[in-house]
Amino acid sequence: MPVIGPLSFALEVPSLEEGIAFYTDAGLAAVQDGNRVDLRCADQERPCITLLGGFARKRLHHIALRADGLAQIAEDVPAAGGMVVHAPEGFDAGGLWVTDPHGMLFHLVALPAEEPLPAAEPFAINAPGRIVRNRRSAILPARAYAPAKPLRLGHMLCFSPDVLASVRFVTEGLGMALADQAQDVIAFTCARKNSDHHVLAFAKSPGIGFHHASFQVNDPDEVGRSGRALVDRAGRGDWGFGRHTIGSNFFHYIQDPWGSWFEYYADMDFIDDHALWTPTNYAMEDSLASWGPKLPEDFVHNYEVSEAFAPRDVAPAS
């Protein structure tokens, strides 16, 4: 069972200060070491974001995934259109570094599955014929709520010039599985066992790039409340509160300092055994949301693509 779940992502960015301010406002904890910042969810030991400072513009450095069976992955990657490469300078040489057919860099790290989160209070609502809350308010005054504290990194979405080739790479090379797709424009992949509906997704664009990472919070109210607070602090664009069709999660996206997005989510579909799941190919009208506000004009704009774009230099491992 190769890829087991999400681990982290790394971005090259122009300003570490802006990145620290944005992600700490989002509820993550930052540790800076020179030109590098690691960010993690408050109750987790491992960083889920690494920012590398001093670059002219934002650019995806790599995606890291929990995996086992690294030897099998190394064997499968070339036939899936990828390449096993050396670790980039300054990064852990352990695990397995590979590139996909478009030059996107992945780090497969031999780690077991994440410990399940502690059980949260059920999100119960009064429904017709089913009253679960009586003589008390569901919502407290705003000051009663602590600032957002994301629980874990749930998934990442990257741009790809050929979404179906990216899916083929992660399914045949990394052992992931197709959860659902909308034509050849967007596709969602998961681990084969005990996985959120999507761990890694791809959206069509002229080049590769980082679109968003999504962080789990407890319930829909936390998505809405945390999203609103981050929009107010960041002063940039947002999309939400809404609910996706594909994956079913409640969402609120807030634009980061470089035009990509941070998502809070709750209540995503779960796939315990992909062999018992049937992927759906959705119409484009279902690809974004079941409901929610109007989409920001640049929501799917890939700011990493320009005339200056060139695939990363990587050294083949053999």
Ligand SMILES: [Fe+2]
């Ligand atoms: Fe998402």
